[in-house]
Amino acid sequence: MADASLLNxxxxxxVEGLTEFLPVSSTGHLILAGDLLGxxxxxGKVFEIVIQAGAMLAVLWEYRARFARVDVRLWCNLAIAxxxxxxxxxxxxxxxxxxxxxxxxxxxxxxAGGLIILWVERRQRPARVQSVDEMSWHDALKVGVAQAFAxxxxxxxxxxxxxxxxxxxxxxRAATEFSFFLAVPTLVAAGAYDFWTHRALFSVGDLPQFSVxxxxxxxxxxxxxxxxxxxxxxxxxxxxxxxxxxFGGLVxxxxxxxxxxxxx
Numbered sequence: 001m002a003d004a005s006l007l008n009x010x011x012x013x014x015v016e017g018l019t020e021f022l023p024v025s026s027t028g029h030l031i032l033a034g035d036l037l038g039x040x041x042x043x044g045k046v047f048e049i050v051i052q053a054g055a056m057l058a059v060l061w062e063y064r065a066r067f068a069r070v071d072v073r074l075w076c077n078l079a080i081a082x083x084x085x086x087x088x089x090x091x092x093x094x095x096x097x098x099x100x101x102x103x104x105x106x107x108x109x110x111x112a113g114g115l116i117i118l119w120v121e122r123r124q125r126p127a128r129v130q131s132v133d134e135m136s137w138h139d140a141l142k143v144g145v146a147q148a149f150a151x152x153x154x155x156x157x158x159x160x161x162x163x164x165x166x167x168x169x170x171x172x173r174a175a176t177e178f179s180f181f182l183a184v185p186t187l188v189a190a191g192a193y194d195f196w197t198h199r200a201l202f203s204v205g206d207l208p209q210f211s212v213x214x215x216x217x218x219x220x221x222x223x224x225x226x227x228x229x230x231x232x233x234x235x236x237x238x239x240x241x242x243x244x245x246x247f248g249g250l251v252x253x254x255x256x257x258x259x260x261x262x263x264x
Contacts, residue, residue, distance in 0.1 A: 016054070025153070028110060085144065117241035146163070
């Protein structure tokens, strides 16, 4: 592999790891970064499967003791929350990828998501559910419906589940941790489906690039997960909302005036 390819793998792995669990949309960032780096073809999508696996492994490692326990209630809630996005993804995934996996729709979703975060934060009420262990299947289903909106690239899976959970009465910490846990079945299912669909594109020659991206995503996600749990103990998500609005607005501005070629 050329040094440039390894550098791209490193950068994209870091982007995936830092954005997968923050309410800023990892898919949206990868679409934009892939456009800028010229790494948005079919092989680029295969690479995304690998780095998402690295980010997911970081959550499994951080919460390995929790996942090792036989917690029937937690696993049932995860299954319930996973179902809406899985069903809609199978039904509409191809259409969404064909129409919305482009810079301008992503940027619009960035801005819209930022405005929603600001609205939810300003109307925040005392939480009804303080921990993941207190969640009912009704709570899990509501979070699952919220996650389904993340099928829109730029909406953010973690943003939809965290902010949706808060809107439905979960504490900031409970919503954040449940979002981490829900990432595991969601990313496993999405990765397995994409892997099978694009299996012919995997090549032994890509192993150096994939290894660099996987490792970068794992380390970045591991550090991000630990930081975010400490952050939500004393802060809200307003800074992420303004980041989304500013970043999305910048992409729309550059696209409108042709300062950046966002053509996929």
